[in-house]
Amino acid sequence: MAEITYLEAIRQGLWEEMERDERVFILGEDVGAYGGAFKVTDGFLKRFGESRVIDTPISEAAIVGAAAGAAHMGLRPVAEMQFIDFISCAYDMLTNYVATARYRAGLATPIVVRGPCGGFVRGGPFHSQNPEAAFFHTPGLKIVAPATARDAKGLIKAAIRDDDPVLYLEHKWLYRRIKESLPEGEEILTPIGRARVAREGRDLSIVTYGAMVWKSLEAAEQLDKDGVSVEVLDLRTLLPLDDAAIVATVKKTNKLLIVHEDTRTGGLAGEIAARINEQAFEWLDGPIMRVTAHDVPLPYAPTLEDFVLPQTEDVVKAARWLAAY
Amino acid sequence: MTSRIVPATQPGHPAIPAEVERSQLLEIYYYLRLTRTLEERLTALYRQTKVIGGLFRSLGQEGESVASAYALERGRHRDLLSPLIRNLGSMLVMGATPLQILRQYMAKVEGPTRGRELNIHFNDLELGYVGQISHLGDMIPVMAGITLTFKLRREPRVGLVYIGDGGTSTGTFHEGLNFAAVQRCPLVVIGEYNHWAYSTPPAKQFAVTHLAEKAQGYGIPTVTVDGNDVLAVYAAAKHAVERARRGKGVHFIEVKTYRRKGHAEHDDQHYVPEDELERWAKENDPIDRYAKQLIENEWVEAAELTAMDQRIRDEVDRATDACVDEPLPAPETALGGVYADPADTEKLWFRLL
Numbered sequence A: 001m002a003e004i005t006y007l008e009a010i011r012q013g014l015w016e017e018m019e020r021d022e023r024v025f026i027l028g029e030d031v032g033a034y035g036g037a038f039k040v041t042d043g044f045l046k047r048f049g050e051s052r053v054i055d056t057p058i059s060e061a062a063i064v065g066a067a068a069g070a071a072h073m074g075l076r077p078v079a080e081m082q083f084i085d086f087i088s089c090a091y092d093m094l095t096n097y098v099a100t101a102r103y104r105a106g107l108a109t110p111i112v113v114r115g116p117c118g119g120f121v122r123g124g125p126f127h128s129q130n131p132e133a134a135f136f137h138t139p140g141l142k143i144v145a146p147a148t149a150r151d152a153k154g155l156i157k158a159a160i161r162d163d164d165p166v167l168y169l170e171h172k173w174l175y176r177r178i179k180e181s182l183p184e185g186e187e188i189l190t191p192i193g194r195a196r197v198a199r200e201g202r203d204l205s206i207v208t209y210g211a212m213v214w215k216s217l218e219a220a221e222q223l224d225k226d227g228v229s230v231e232v233l234d235l236r237t238l239l240p241l242d243d244a245a246i247v248a249t250v251k252k253t254n255k256l257l258i259v260h261e262d263t264r265t266g267g268l269a270g271e272i273a274a275r276i277n278e279q280a281f282e283w284l285d286g287p288i289m290r291v292t293a294h295d296v297p298l299p300y301a302p303t304l305e306d307f308v309l310p311q312t313e314d315v316v317k318a319a320r321w322l323a324a325y
Numbered sequence B: 001m002t003s004r005i006v007p008a009t010q011p012g013h014p015a016i017p018a019e020v021e022r023s024q025l026l027e028i029y030y031y032l033r034l035t036r037t038l039e040e041r042l043t044a045l046y047r048q049t050k051v052i053g054g055l056f057r058s059l060g061q062e063g064e065s066v067a068s069a070y071a072l073e074r075g076r077h078r079d080l081l082s083p084l085i086r087n088l089g090s091m092l093v094m095g096a097t098p099l100q101i102l103r104q105y106m107a108k109v110e111g112p113t114r115g116r117e118l119n120i121h122f123n124d125l126e127l128g129y130v131g132q133i134s135h136l137g138d139m140i141p142v143m144a145g146i147t148l149t150f151k152l153r154r155e156p157r158v159g160l161v162y163i164g165d166g167g168t169s170t171g172t173f174h175e176g177l178n179f180a181a182v183q184r185c186p187l188v189v190i191g192e193y194n195h196w197a198y199s200t201p202p203a204k205q206f207a208v209t210h211l212a213e214k215a216q217g218y219g220i221p222t223v224t225v226d227g228n229d230v231l232a233v234y235a236a237a238k239h240a241v242e243r244a245r246r247g248k249g250v251h252f253i254e255v256k257t258y259r260r261k262g263h264a265e266h267d268d269q270h271y272v273p274e275d276e277l278e279r280w281a282k283e284n285d286p287i288d289r290y291a292k293q294l295i296e297n298e299w300v301e302a303a304e305l306t307a308m309d310q311r312i313r314d315e316v317d318r319a320t321d322a323c324v325d326e327p328l329p330a331p332e333t334a335l336g337g338v339y340a341d342p343a344d345t346e347k348l349w350f351r352l353l
């Protein structure tokens, strides 16, 4: 078993799907000759050629729209956003055209739109965004956000095979920070719509995703020393939410802390809290609490970015407070 | 362009072009050299990890940035431009200072955005520049609105905006350009054909030969100039600016130039043919060409330029020394200024525990 990074896992997943299915192709800015701004598609042009690895103009709306058209015709496009922040330029295509195609017109649009999201990298307001909430509100899209190398690989493969449009949010802070041994020769597929218990615990549940899975695990480790046993649920898929897994962990620990890197207002935590109120209210021994980013655009200076974003220390404090409730 | 009759300083030496004074020739040189020296300093600071985010150089393109901005009327509440990451020179011309630039790149508390934004994303509406956001093309419609306001208020002011060869592929570029053309906004658009958009060459970006053809499609008059010929860019910009000021609407200037560094400092440019870089550096550096022109035509003395180079180095040294050890902004200041009212965003509950 070879140790691979989160980034390499995405690369492998893409590569295997390209090898497996000739309908799969990649399009995006600088994905070919350069191999992608973060080198996710490094070497793909050489292996698969210009007709399956397409360097596009700087036109996100056209990239997503063209992917949709090709998908209608039976291809399986994987569109890269150089930074996920630029997906806003394709918002109309995704929310109006792509998301509604099956429902209103019976058109299958099996596309994947992937790109680096997230902060902790001093990228400033336009290279650090977490756009999931903007799309979470749109029926017809699926959204996945892997935290581990295994899921990075398993979810890109599952997303490509899925018959619906999938936004694949890869966290750039994890790209080279996370390493994992993955078995060679075994096909890794992570089912879309299914969360994962990242750590078992008794006293309190943290429901989270993306980079915050790691910060939550770090917090759980610290709390363990104080005798607080924390369960961490890694959502993996954000849309559709895995209600069963969220309800199950709440029924087990009776306390819920939701942690996300995205800003608070209108973030996913609000929806998760509402669902627990509806489905497991009587199982709760305390209020459902949230640890999120502050409601401001993400600033550049390290002092400011660190303040705005939720940190391990915040999760520790919040969990300790809730455990004691 | 009208020509002014000025005798050549010596037989065989052409006269200083009509549109510029000798002092202006020197001032243009000052901004060119200042841009390069300041960027070289930023590179050094980047390598020391003092510049925290990415660093984007304009090496080889300083000529078009400085010369185009120099055609504007400067001062408080006069003309206004919107630069891109490679138009540091244009901002210096409008009055941004090396100290501000250095502080901004190092995210210092005294910087123009107090650490909120990076590289040259900042404004001074009075001095006449409005900072871009990263999303390419967005500043074209914004500048259409700014110049529409000049027109509606009957102010004799002009706007200028830059767009890269890659940036002309965005929807906002096309929407903004068409809007400005229809409204006959007093707007000059500089299309920078620098042969690269990150790693993407023009042939993968558009199917026309010249960026100017795109603007022509919207009924906009265009001119394509050698972007590394400082005075040619200046003359073209001057013409376009005066035309816009006379109420003749949008003008598009395509400058042919070359991006000699990678997209940003991390980019090793492996996709660029090496001889191409060498050729542009050796034969077509805008500052070298300009200095040579000034000296060979005997418009200025070589010694004047050398003295100015030294003055600029000192100026950049002083600015660096003044701010390199300044503090970063205090964490909680991150919560201010999202809205006019309320002034501060709520601090979240877990920070009060």
Ligand SMILES: Cc1ncc(C[n+]2csc(CCOP(=O)(O)OP(=O)(O)O)c2C)c(N)n1
Binding pocket: A029, A058, A060, A082, A086, A089, B086, B134, B135, B136, B163, B164, B165, B166, B167, B168, B170, B194, B196, B197, B198, B259, B263
């Ligand atoms: C809408 C959008 N998509 C993608 C990017 C990422 N990006 C930043 S700069 C760049 C290349 C820009 O090329 P060009 O417009 O030619 O400007 P140059 O870098 O040559 O000055 C890209 C793709 C972006 N900033 N905005």
Ligand SMILES: [Mg+2]
Binding pocket: B164, B165, B166, B192, B193, B194, B195, B196, B197, B198, B259
């Ligand atoms: Mg370019």
